[in-house]
Amino acid sequence: MALTRFERFLASVLRVAVGMLFAVFQLLAQRRGADRSVRRLPPITNPLLRVPAMRLARMIRRREVTSVEVVQTYIDRIQEINLLINAMVKDRFSLALQEAAQVDKLIEEETGGEDVLEDRLPLLGVPFTVKEAFSLQGMPNSTGLVSRRGVISATDAPPVALLKRAGAIPLGVTNCSELCMWLESHNRLYGITNNPYDLERIPGGSSGGEGSILGGGGSVIGVGSDVGGSIRIPAFFNGIFGHKPTSGVVSNVGQFPPASGQQPGFLCTGPMCRYAQDLLPMLRVMGGANADRLSLSSEVDLKRLRFFSVPHDGGSPLVSPVDQQLVLAQRRVVERLEADLGVKVQQLKIPQLKYSFQIWSAMMGAPGKDGKQPTSFAELMSDHGKKVWPLWEMAKWTVGLSKHTVAAIGLVLVEMFQRSQPTQLILQQKESLQKDLEELLGTDGVLLYPSHPHLAPKHHHPLFTPFNFSYTGIFNILGLPVTQCPLGLSEEGLPLGLQLVVGKQQDRLSLATAVFLEKTFGGWRDPGSIATATTQLDTWRGASTTAS
Ligand SMILES: CCCCCCCC/C=C\CCCCCCCC(N)=O
Numbered sequence: 001m002a003l004t005r006f007e008r009f010l011a012s013v014l015r016v017a018v019g020m021l022f023a024v025f026q027l028l029a030q031r032r033g034a035d036r037s038v039r040r041l042p043p044i045t046n047p048l049l050r051v052p053a054m055r056l057a058r059m060i061r062r063r064e065v066t067s068v069e070v071v072q073t074y075i076d077r078i079q080e081i082n083l084l085i086n087a088m089v090k091d092r093f094s095l096a097l098q099e100a101a102q103v104d105k106l107i108e109e110e111t112g113g114e115d116v117l118e119d120r121l122p123l124l125g126v127p128f129t130v131k132e133a134f135s136l137q138g139m140p141n142s143t144g145l146v147s148r149r150g151v152i153s154a155t156d157a158p159p160v161a162l163l164k165r166a167g168a169i170p171l172g173v174t175n176c177s178e179l180c181m182w183l184e185s186h187n188r189l190y191g192i193t194n195n196p197y198d199l200e201r202i203p204g205g206s207s208g209g210e211g212s213i214l215g216g217g218g219s220v221i222g223v224g225s226d227v228g229g230s231i232r233i234p235a236f237f238n239g240i241f242g243h244k245p246t247s248g249v250v251s252n253v254g255q256f257p258p259a260s261g262q263q264p265g266f267l268c269t270g271p272m273c274r275y276a277q278d279l280l281p282m283l284r285v286m287g288g289a290n291a292d293r294l295s296l297s298s299e300v301d302l303k304r305l306r307f308f309s310v311p312h313d314g315g316s317p318l319v320s321p322v323d324q325q326l327v328l329a330q331r332r333v334v335e336r337l338e339a340d341l342g343v344k345v346q347q348l349k350i351p352q353l354k355y356s357f358q359i360w361s362a363m364m365g366a367p368g369k370d371g372k373q374p375t376s377f378a379e380l381m382s383d384h385g386k387k388v389w390p391l392w393e394m395a396k397w398t399v400g401l402s403k404h405t406v407a408a409i410g411l412v413l414v415e416m417f418q419r420s421q422p423t424q425l426i427l428q429q430k431e432s433l434q435k436d437l438e439e440l441l442g443t444d445g446v447l448l449y450p451s452h453p454h455l456a457p458k459h460h461h462p463l464f465t466p467f468n469f470s471y472t473g474i475f476n477i478l479g480l481p482v483t484q485c486p487l488g489l490s491e492e493g494l495p496l497g498l499q500l501v502v503g504k505q506q507d508r509l510s511l512a513t514a515v516f517l518e519k520t521f522g523g524w525r526d527p528g529s530i531a532t533a534t535t536q537l538d539t540w541r542g543a544s545t546t547a548s
Helices: 005-032 053-061 067-085 093-109 114-120 158-165 208-215 232-237 276-294 324-341 351-364 377-381 390-398 406-416 424-441 470-478 507-521 534-547
Strands: 088-091 127-131 169-174 221-226 241-244 268-273 306-309 345-347 445-449 482-489 495-502
Touching: 053 067, 053 093, 053 114, 053 276, 067 088, 067 093, 067 127, 067 169, 067 208, 088 208, 093 169, 127 208, 158 169, 158 221, 158 276, 169 208, 208 221, 208 232, 208 268, 221 232, 221 241, 221 276, 232 241, 232 482, 232 495, 241 276, 241 507, 268 276, 276 507, 306 324, 324 345, 324 445, 324 482, 324 495, 324 507, 351 424, 351 470, 377 406, 390 406, 424 445, 424 470, 424 495, 445 507, 470 495, 482 507, 495 507
Parallel strands: 127 169, 127 221, 306 345, 306 445
Antiparallel strands: 088 169, 221 268, 241 268, 241 482, 445 495, 482 495
């Protein structure tokens, strides 16, 4: 499916036009000269904020700390940082403290011992946060739509209910992009969320509020969803871990918008967290009985796995080239896997990945098995049945009268030109990529692949590179589980990271690799305590030069 000469010409014209628009945008942004003297968060001072969730649960069970103390510590941190990052959009702090007090009482009265509590309530007393697109009883569930202002959840989405049933205590809900379909977590109801490593940058989307609150140390575990990268992109930009599980393991019920057409096979609900060791137990809880399909208790011997490294998508003209710092970080991972585990990492190029965006967008718009088209973005955006007319809405937006973001209006516009059926060519391309990757990965393969071509961009910049998310989106269509793993910080002090892709139902392999990489590269860093990472990058550069 090589691009025709005309398509290549069009792509070049588009690149030049977008480049010019971007230059104008940069100029205007400079002239506006937004003076944000506070660019970083205050450092974390309370050591409790640096304890992984499962360890917190153990400390609470052993009465080394009370749940009230832990919950209050997180409330304090959120109150300290949320004005700067605008990540949590509605809290339930007083209820959370009451629930924590009940937990402490229960532990006080428990006579069966710690093991009984661990089996029954593995997350007892540990606070967590939830993307606002999920139902959490008593909390808003607008997904950033002004027309859904005032929608309050009467029940809990199943994964949220399972976490609560495991004893975890929700602190509140976090921001997302309008209808969960953009890289920037911005909407007209709650405003824009900032990246904790640099407030002028985006936290990613759509689970950007989760990414930001977790990255900023205001939460230790959270719930996100991902149909094109919405767990992995915010996890990457905010230096935390995120896992998009094998499709169908964690329920997608109870989130807005619901997936339709073939999208239920692509949308995944999954865990986001600051410590790699929390991913697996969270997945076990959130998957309920379905988690048994993943043999999560089986030991993983990393030395017996086959590793592959794919440095880029093969050069899609729609997508930016991968940042050199990310290329270097991925190379460093290869070196450490080979040196520390004694494995041989195979370098690969997978040329079909070049069509990731075309495959993702065609499959997202494809009719379901029942022949029904998915609900259009325009319908989802409609205000109590009143349809959105994109050109009119865009005109209103230019004078500040629209209730929608420019990205959402742009998506309705793009949707107008989309085919209702994927072409035979796209279907073949998807099938062949699926077959090749599944054969390659089998039951013991791990593929290293960039998470995104850029480090966390400045606010609004993704408007000029809208197709870059295809680095993550393609794995939704292929239904493969992926763990997003942080790899330290860049020269600018921004998180570096990598995707770990594995075969269906082999989630435990990427989760175990993430634990190894956390030990090797240091995992999440407190954004309030970083000076500059130049020395680390310089060391890597030195190491790679010596190696080559
Ligand atoms: C005004 C500019 C708008 C341009 C629109 C260009 C079209 C790009 C197409 C799709 C972008 C979707 C981004 C998806 C991000 C992650 C979604 C998710 N929930 O996982």
